[in-house]
Amino acid sequence: MSFIRKEFYHILRDKTTMMILLGIPIIQMILFGFALTTEVKNTQVAVLAPTNDEAAQRIINKLNASAYFDVTEQIHSTSEIQPIFRDAKAKLVVVFEDHFGDKLRHNGVAHVQLIADATDPNAATSFSFYATNIIAGYQQELMGEAKNPYQITPEVKMLYNPQMIGAFNFVPGVLGMILILICAMMTSIAIVREKEKGTMEILLVSPMKPIYTILSKITPYFVLSCINFATIMLLSVFVLKVPIAGSFMSLIVVSLLYIFVSLALGLLISTIATTQIAAMLMSGMGLMIPVMLLSGMIFPIENMPVALQVLSNVIPARWYIAAVKAVMIQGLGFSAILKEMGVLALMATVLIAISLRKFKVRLE
């Protein structure tokens, strides 16, 4: 226990590092989140409704009435879509199919296409998501009026930037990155620092089992990670209004598992690295960059070359981000993330086994 207290002293007395560690998630969340919250309001919308019937008109009115959209243009043919985007007259074009109202009433199925200017991909996903919701809301209203199941199928098309950065990706992404940063990088640096400063020598020549030394080094960073997790969750729910759709418990369970994997990674790095710089480079190059590029946080895994897709399987963040998305955004339950949980558990076991094998009770 006194060992753990000592680790807290180390962290608390290095105020700069501590502020950075606690501040990173807040800054990242606000940076990412800012793009999401500002751009979406009052998005200019152009409408292409070949048969301007009542159903289409009601949807247009609903769009216009919402805080997110202003319907500014009425166009009459598909050839006008490109110039609208080019002249930045609208960011979203809503295209109703011919005889939209008739088809809806008689066939029960009608199509509407949402074409978004995805040069700002975060904004594009958000507003097309809102537009889809508004259309779905209208569909709900119709359901109330009649017994027949009406179905409006919105088809979203992103122009200019088909490789989307999902807006809701960033909360799971930031989580995935921060946790690996704190757990793996800071833990390995903290352990390696003892080696570098020579204090590891004294600790080894003591009755204390080396593994307890390591465990007590891990504990404060575990606590720090939990604080960061809480910060991100609070910011996400109350500032960015990204709700936790699924069960909060499964989110916590999968996060703890991921933290565990990251700690094991940090432990592994600390057994290899001999200087703090080396530990930092290893976790920076070896963890941060793959996590950002290969986890699906920025680039969708489906769009990657097969080799990279295979490689992405060994990135823990990939599975974690997938699980968090499933729970937090899609609102799925525990059973939906069993696969991800299994993979993470396997990774934790393997990593801990390797680092225990590599762990040295001597200096060399």
Added chain:
Amino acid sequence: MNNQNNNPDIAVHCESVSKNYKDVEALRNINFDVERGEIFGIIGPDGAGKTTLFRILTTLILANEGTALVDGFNVVGDYRDIRKRVGYMPGRFSLYQDLTVEENLNFFATVFNTTIEENYDLVKDIYQQIEPFKNRRAGKLSGGMKQKLALSCALIHKPSVLFLDEPTTGVDPVSRKEFWGMLKNLKAQGITILVSTPYMDEASLCDRIALIQNGEFLTIDTPKNIVSQYKNKLWAVESDEMHKLLLDLRANETTKSCFAFGDKIHISMDNGDLIVDSLQKLLLEKGHTNIFIREIEPTIEDCFMQLSQR
């Protein structure tokens, strides 16, 4: 495990220990015994292998060859037992600079499953000197105080054998003297002390010493015996131009050995007897002024120089 030579009077036993780092031979065939309750000094220049030897004995690294026992326990198989009963103070100041004096001592006490109160009498003399600064961060202490704190931390669990790797390097002369005084007190309490140092003048403060160079022991004996085994007569020579003096003396055919020691040159001659007058004449011819020649008693350093010449 390996308990042959398990003589209770022997605190440390080292038998043909060798250690290589890749191509570099750090230690070659080291043999020695340290008796219980003595201060055993390992004396030699930087890079001679002192730290390597200490690390082998404190179970931190493995020797390539040979066996070593500390308190009757083998450094390879019984490393856990050794780690419980030895105190180790590495050459570099290795305490937590961002923790206070008291926090450091408290921490090491708990690491060794004890408390400051339990062994306070052992560290009292040393710790009392730094107690006024107990709320100061260890990194802000002076060199001498750091050593006292490090020694307190190494002693807090009442070790039977204490390993001190260059404890006085980088410490001012007054603190060095104090430090050796503390070691004498610890010895009186029955603790065996292995201490390494590059300072030859500290040799006489040990009960027995081993002179080490290039990974080999040159000799093991009491400081007195080592000095008495110095075979030649030794003179100290001074003049106004010391560098020229050294070159001139080395050029002289009958000079056996000739080294600069501070502001004097120690010289011994082939025929054993240096004729003061003839040397003075020779140096006057070379243009030296204020020549001063005097017969002196050899020091450990002279012995070291002589032994390392072979």
